[in-house]
Amino acid sequence: MTQLLDRFASYRIMSKLRNSLRDWHICSPPYLEIHSSSDLSTLQQAVTTQDLSFPLICKTRVAHGSLSHEMSLIFSAGSLADVHPPCVLQRFVNHGAILHKVFVVGDRHFCVERPSLKNFPSGPSDRETIFFNSHQVSKPESNSDLTELDEQMPSLPPPSTEAVAALVRELRLQLGMALFGVDVIININTHTLTVIDINIFPSYEGVPQFFSSLLDHIQSVLDKQTPPESTTKTTTSATSSPSVSSESDYSVSSSSLHK
Numbered sequence: 001m002t003q004l005l006d007r008f009a010s011y012r013i014m015s016k017l018r019n020s021l022r023d024w025h026i027c028s029p030p031y032l033e034i035h036s037s038s039d040l041s042t043l044q045q046a047v048t049t050q051d052l053s054f055p056l057i058c059k060t061r062v063a064h065g066s067l068s069h070e071m072s073l074i075f076s077a078g079s080l081a082d083v084h085p086p087c088v089l090q091r092f093v094n095h096g097a098i099l100h101k102v103f104v105v106g107d108r109h110f111c112v113e114r115p116s117l118k119n120f121p122s123g124p125s126d127r128e129t130i131f132f133n134s135h136q137v138s139k140p141e142s143n144s145d146l147t148e149l150d151e152q153m154p155s156l157p158p159p160s161t162e163a164v165a166a167l168v169r170e171l172r173l174q175l176g177m178a179l180f181g182v183d184v185i186i187n188i189n190t191h192t193l194t195v196i197d198i199n200i201f202p203s204y205e206g207v208p209q210f211f212s213s214l215l216d217h218i219q220s221v222l223d224k225q226t227p228p229e230s231t232t233k234t235t236t237s238a239t240s241s242p243s244v245s246s247e248s249d250y251s252v253s254s255s256s257l258h259k
């Protein structure tokens, strides 16, 4: 669970998805971990070596808390002086300003559309670094110049239902969690489903079925935990089992309920 608090850890999980989900053409953008401050030329060299093309999006290593949503868009090698380690530099992927939030509750998941960053021309440019807070661009009510497309573009296909289901199945296994969120975008050029973020405590905003799904999930956890003999002794034992408090799935759901 703690791995999702650290973008270095969660991005390693994300980058392995390309192999495990090869048949579904799911990927995550290439990125570079910046552990500590170094001189500009070393950083520029690292970016070139990793074949990271501009623009780049820079995000803090820490993935939760108010400061973790402060990020920047960097358009040239000279502007790499604007990064503040520890952080990740990730290739910016044009996606038509649409974010798909996938909210997972046990065996079920729900997709909700959100606003997102607009497209930017590929390749380096002399544009100044743009500093922004992700809550300005990807909350349901976000209304920012950064999410207004500068050009008309054909609408993108929604993410494939089967590919999203495969992604959720794989992440559930890898994370060993039943309550989490995944942010995905569709690359406007390749239509590839691209994973950009995994969230430990998503809001489930826009999912009216959340509470009933959560109850179903808790019930299924309890059903799996109840020893077979006790089910025959009393019909109420499944809902009163005290052992549930040590179940990690339940701890997570409990925290989510308190958000």
Ligand SMILES: O=P(O)(O)O[C@H]1[C@H](O)[C@@H](OP(=O)(O)O)[C@H](OP(=O)(O)O)[C@@H](OP(=O)(O)O)[C@H]1O
Binding pocket: 063, 064, 065, 066, 068, 101, 134, 138, 139, 181, 183, 197, 199, 201, 202, 203, 204, 205, 259
């Ligand atoms: O990192 P912390 O400070 O815990 O902030 C969280 C994350 O930003 C969540 O996802 P993301 O990182 O993708 O923005 C977000 O959920 P949603 O984006 O799903 O709404 C939560 O929104 P609220 O639960 O609404 O506060 C927000 O509290």
Ligand SMILES: Nc1ncnc2c1ncn2[C@@H]1O[C@H](COP(=O)(O)OP(=O)(O)O)[C@@H](O)[C@H]1O
Binding pocket: 029, 057, 059, 063, 068, 069, 090, 091, 092, 093, 094, 095, 099, 115, 116, 117, 134, 135, 137, 138, 183, 196, 197
């Ligand atoms: N690689 C990327 N390419 C394009 N847009 C991105 C990329 N990564 C993030 N974004 C945009 O930035 C927003 C915040 O990034 P995200 O990694 O989800 O951070 P947070 O933890 O703040 O939610 C996303 O909702 C999306 O609009």
Ligand SMILES: [Mg+2]
Binding pocket: 183, 197
């Ligand atoms: Mg996010």
